[in-house]
Every structure is written in structure tokens, then in C-alpha cells.
Amino acid sequence: MDVHRPPRRPHAWWLFLAVSQSIVFAIWWRYGWRIGLPVLLLSHLPFVWGTLWPRSRLFAPVLARLPTDEPCVWLTIDDGPSDDTPALLDMLEAHGAKATFFLVGERAAARPQLVREIARRGHGIGNHSATHPSAWFWALGPRRMRAEIERCQAVLQELTDVTPRWFRAVVGMANPFVSAPLRDLSLARAAWSTRGFDAVDGDPAAIVARIERGLSPGAIVLLHEGARHGRNVETIGLLLQRLDALGYRTVLPEELDFTSMLVGAATERRPV
Known part of the structure; x- marks a missing residue:
């Protein structure tokens, strides 16, 4: 199963918007603002949910878990x-x-040797925006997005010299204008299935305990580096120890796709 799925119809949400607002207009015209206004507000709730919920597939496919029953997880490290x-x-x-580092463009440009070292050691590199506008990314217009x-x-x-294949929205929130550039760049969007809030919490034991509660085969783990509390390295070290103790291995989604292809080919060649 190919888990890498860039958006195919990035403007399909316009149709839903046009239909829903036509219905709202008809209701407002027929029953007045006392009924029309609540209906208008309700009609916008799907767009609010689609923007603010990191796993929402309203605007584009989002990978939140790897499709496997094997005891493996995808480690993703943001903000470097x-x-x-x-x-x-x-x-x-x-x-x-192995992990995928979702890097910020301006930070990567300032530390090119670290970016090259990540790639040299065989880790994945993902797109995490150019400037990481954490407060306003969800509200950016199409040009800035x-x-x-x-x-x-x-x-x-x-x-x-490697083309990133994965994109993670800043703070996980992505409005409808994300989909078109993702399609044009063949980027697929990655979310997560478990997190420990290590960007703000500096207690490694508490963070790892939160992550462990969400662990299961195919889990995508959200981690961070460079937080102000200065304990991300300690936290990730503790998590790696815990993963080893629980029998989990780490995998990149590209490796999972390749393994699935090999298994499928072997099955096709097996005599009956």
C-alpha cells in the first residue's frame, strides 16, 4: 500500500462551499436572519474543523498512522x-x-551542514514551512501559503539534492490553501497518532508516558527539537530506551512501502 498520497483535487472544497452557501442563502431568503444566521454559522463548522484538526482529511489526504500490524513506529522530529x-x-x-526531520527552511539555510548530515545518516527530511509562523499558519492566504x-x-x-516527499503543517493546522502547492510539489501531508507535548513540557518522564499511551503498531510519533526548556534530547533518549524495552523498531514510510512491495512480489512468485 502506497502511503504517500499528495492531493489530487486541491480545489474540490470550492464545490462544497458553493453548494452549502447557496443553501444558506435560500434559507435566509425564505425564513429571515433568525434562522439564516445560525444556519450560516453551522455551515462554516466543517471548514473550522478541517483547518484546526490535524488529522482532518477534508481538504487533502493526511497520514496519521502507518498501515502495518508490525511493532514499528515512525519517529518524526519537528522544528529543526x-x-x-x-x-x-x-x-x-x-x-x-531512523527518524524523519521536518525542517524549517530558514533554519536549514542557516545550518546547512546539519541538514546534509541528517541526509547522510539516512534519515528522512520533510518540509515544515519556510519560516514556521506558528501563530498564523492556519490563517495564511493562498499566496503566502x-x-x-x-x-x-x-x-x-x-x-x-533530495526532494522531500512529506509535509507537516505548522502546529498541525492547515487551511484549504495548503492542498494546491502540495499537489504541485508532489508532497503528502503527515500528521501523527501520538504526542507528548515536548515542545512546551520539559519533563521527559511525563512526555514519554503520554507518548506510550498512544503507542501501537504503525504509530506516528510527534517529537520536537530545540525547545526553550532544553530537554528535547533527554526526552528522545528516554523514548528510544522505552521503545527498545517494548520491542518497537523505527521505520520510515518509504521503507514500509518497499517492504510491502517485496512481500507482494514474493507472494506472486510463490508456487501453488
Whole structure:
């Protein structure tokens, strides 16, 4: 099963908007504002949910879990590169673990050697916007949204000669204008299935306990680097120890696709 699914019809939401607002107009015209106004507000709730809920597929496909029954997880590390990156790379290597680093374009441009080292060590590199406008990413218009995604993609490609295949929305919130640039760049959107709020919480034990409650085969784990509390490296180290103890291995989605292809080919060749 190919889990990499860029948007195919990025403007389909316009049809839903046109139909829903036509119905609202008809109700307002027939029954007046006392009925029309509540209906208008209700008609916008799907768009609010689609924007603010990180796993919403209203505007585009979103991967929130790997389709596998094997005890494996996809580690994703947001907001780098940072001062934490070298230690994280060494720690992942010591545990034989792989992760995808969702990098911010301007931070990558400022630390190109770290970006190249991430790629050299065989980890994934994902697009996490050019400037990481955490307060307003969900509300960006089409031009600024496209610029955020395209500029980050260009920086990462130039630094690594690798084309990122995955995009993660800032704070996980993505409005309808995300889909068109993702389609044009063949980017698929990744969310998560478990997180520990390590961007704001500096207690490694509490963070790992939260993540563990959401662990299951195919879980996508949301992690961060470079947080102000300075304990991301310690937290990820503790998580790697816990994953080892629980018998979980780490996998990149590209590896999972490749493994599935090999299994399918072997099944086709097996004599009956």
C-alpha cells in the first residue's frame, strides 16, 4: 500500500462551499436572519474543523498512522535543525533508529551542514514551512501559503539534492490553501497518532508516558527539537530506551512501502 498520497483535487472544497452557501442563502431568503444566521454559522463548522484538526482529511489526504500490524513506529522530529541536532543524530545511531526531520527552511539555510548530515545518516527530511509562523499558519492566504511551502522545498532540495516527499503543517493546522502547492510539489501531508507535548513540557518522564499511551503498531510519533526548556534530547533518549524495552523498531514510510512491495512480489512468485 502506497502511503504517500499528495492531493489530487486541491480545489474540490470550492464545490462544497458553493453548494452549502447557496443553501444558506435560500434559507435566509425564505425564513429571515433568525434562522439564516445560525444556519450560516453551522455551515462554516466543517471548514473550522478541517483547518484546526490535524488529522482532518477534508481538504487533502493526511497520514496519521502507518498501515502495518508490525511493532514499528515512525519517529518524526519537528522544528529543526537546531543545537540539538548533532546529539539527536548520535543518539538515533546508537539505538539503530531512523527518524524523519521536518525542517524549517530558514533554519536549514542557516545550518546547512546539519541538514546534509541528517541526509547522510539516512534519515528522512520533510518540509515544515519556510519560516514556521506558528501563530498564523492556519490563517495564511493562498499566496503566502504557497511561498512558505515552495521556499522550504527549494532550500532543502538545494542543500541535499533530495526532494522531500512529506509535509507537516505548522502546529498541525492547515487551511484549504495548503492542498494546491502540495499537489504541485508532489508532497503528502503527515500528521501523527501520538504526542507528548515536548515542545512546551520539559519533563521527559511525563512526555514519554503520554507518548506510550498512544503507542501501537504503525504509530506516528510527534517529537520536537530545540525547545526553550532544553530537554528535547533527554526526552528522545528516554523514548528510544522505552521503545527498545517494548520491542518497537523505527521505520520510515518509504521503507514500509518497499517492504510491502517485496512481500507482494514474493507472494506472486510463490508456487501453488
